[in-house]
Every structure is written in structure tokens, then in C-alpha cells.
Amino acid sequence: MRKSGRKLKSLFYLTIIVVLCIFLVGCNKKGEITFEQAADEVFSEEISNQSEVGESKETERMKAGGTDVETDAWIYVDVAGAVRTPGVVKLARGARVYEAIELAGGFAKDAAISAVNQASVLQDGQQLYIVTVEEQKTKQLSSSEGSLETSGEGRVADAGKVNINQASEEELMTLPGIGASKAADIVRYREEQGRFEQIEDIMNISGIKEAVFGKIKDKITVQQ
Structure with a gap:
């Protein structure tokens, strides 16, 4: 009986030891998993922090350089x-004239379409003005009148008036009371004294006084 009791006690203690070992092993494994999870969380948080720092530095660099990605992509x-x-109108950077016109509803009926380079690249802050057919005609007429010249050195200006600052001797001789001698004196005066500032200055020429000036004052000009 004593031997049997001792065996039972030994078996009981052995069972307790086995259970304790299993429990301890289980605790160790559980502790290892918790540590790995904690390590993963720490690593993930570190990566996130580094990413945020990197983005922050990049943003500061772009601001310092005057670059705003969202703003830089558009023009007005x-x-x-x-x-x-x-x-x-708001357009993507690099947009062309035709795109701006489309956003503005297209050409009006009286637009001078042929005068517009629709392939031209637009710039931020630019004003795109579309002229009418009438405005284009007026501009062309004005340009044509401004470039009208006579043969030789002289120029017809102010509806046919003779420009005494540019006319040749032959052209000056077309004026009433101005012969070859006076015409030569006018040209010589220009070369020595400079241009006439007003038409009355022509009376500085010897032989041209009020009587002659009265005949030519409506036929001469000093404009460029």
C-alpha cells in the first residue's frame, strides 16, 4: 500500500510538472508573438514618420523654390x-489659343477669324483680344496710310501736304512761290540748323516772309 501510494504521489507530481512545463512553454510562445507584433508596430510607425518627414521637407523645398504643383499646372x-x-478662363499650362476661344463660347459672328493664330501657346495672365472684321479693316487702312511715301526723299503727309523736313528740292519747288533757289536754301537750312519744329520756322529762310508763307502754310507740314 505504501509503495502504491508513493507511485501515485510521484505520478501526481510528474503530472503537475508536465502541466507547468506546457504552461510555461505556452507563455513563452505567447510572449514571443507579442514581441514580434510590437516590433512590427514600431517599425511601421518609424516608416510612417520618415515618410511624413520626407514629404514635409519636399513641401518646404518646393515652397522655398517658389513652386506650387497644383497652381503651376493651370493658367488664367x-x-x-x-x-x-x-x-x-482657366486652362492647363501649355494650352493653345483655340482652347481659350472654345471656353469663351467660340467666335462671335463678326470675328476676324483669319487674323487669329489659333495654334499659338498662351501664357498665364495674358489677354487674348479677338478683333472684329471691321476693326481689322480699320487697322489695315490706318497702317496703309501711315506707310504712304512719295518717290525720292520726300513724304506726302497730312492729306497731301509737303513735309518740309524731308522733301527734296524738286518737291519743295511744287509749292507756290518756292523756286530752285529757295528750295536749295530750305534743304541747306535743314542740314545746318536741324529740322523745322513748326511750319512758321520756314520764314527763317531768306526770301520767305509772310507773303510767301501765307501761300504755302496750308500746303506744308513738319510731322515725321
Whole structure:
């Protein structure tokens, strides 16, 4: 009986030891998993912090360099003149004239379409003015009149008036009371004294006084 009791006690203690070992092993494994999870969380947080720091530095660098990615991608153009809905339009950087016109509703009926380079690249803050057919004709007429010249050195200006600052001797001789001698004196005066500032200055020429001036004052000019 004593031997049997001792065996039972030994078996009981052995069972307790085995259970304790299993429990301790389980605790160790649980502790290892918790440590690995904690390590993963710390590593993930470190990566996130580094990413945020990197983005912050990049943002500061771009601001320091005056670059705003979102703002830099767009331009604003004022479309005016012969379009259906004039106003400011927003376009992607590098946009062309035809795109701005489309956003402004397209050409108006009286637009001078042939005068517009629709393939031209637009710039931020630019005003795009579309002229009408009438405005184009007026501009062309004005340009044509401004470039009208006579043969030789002289120029016809002010509806046929003789420019005494540029006319040749032959052209000056077309004026009443101005012969070859006076014409030569006018040219010589220009060369020595400079241009005439007003038409009355022609009376500084010997032989040209009020009587002659009265005949030519409506036929001469000093404009460029």
C-alpha cells in the first residue's frame, strides 16, 4: 500500500510538472508573438514618420523654390473682343489659343477669324483680344496710310501736304512761290540748323516772309 501510494504521489507530481512545463512553454510562445507584433508596430510607425518627414521637407523645398504643383499646372487668360462669352478662363499650362476661344463660347459672328493664330501657346495672365472684321479693316487702312511715301526723299503727309523736313528740292519747288533757289536754301537750312519744329520756322529762310508763307502754310507740314 505504501509503495502504491508513493507511485501515485510521484505520478501526481510528474503530472503537475508536465502541466507547468506546457504552461510555461505556452507563455513563452505567447510572449514571443507579442514581441514580434510590437516590433512590427514600431517599425511601421518609424516608416510612417520618415515618410511624413520626407514629404514635409519636399513641401518646404518646393515652397522655398517658389513652386506650387497644383497652381503651376493651370493658367488664367482673359478672353475679350469678338467671342460669345468674354471673360477669364482657366486652362492647363501649355494650352493653345483655340482652347481659350472654345471656353469663351467660340467666335462671335463678326470675328476676324483669319487674323487669329489659333495654334499659338498662351501664357498665364495674358489677354487674348479677338478683333472684329471691321476693326481689322480699320487697322489695315490706318497702317496703309501711315506707310504712304512719295518717290525720292520726300513724304506726302497730312492729306497731301509737303513735309518740309524731308522733301527734296524738286518737291519743295511744287509749292507756290518756292523756286530752285529757295528750295536749295530750305534743304541747306535743314542740314545746318536741324529740322523745322513748326511750319512758321520756314520764314527763317531768306526770301520767305509772310507773303510767301501765307501761300504755302496750308500746303506744308513738319510731322515725321
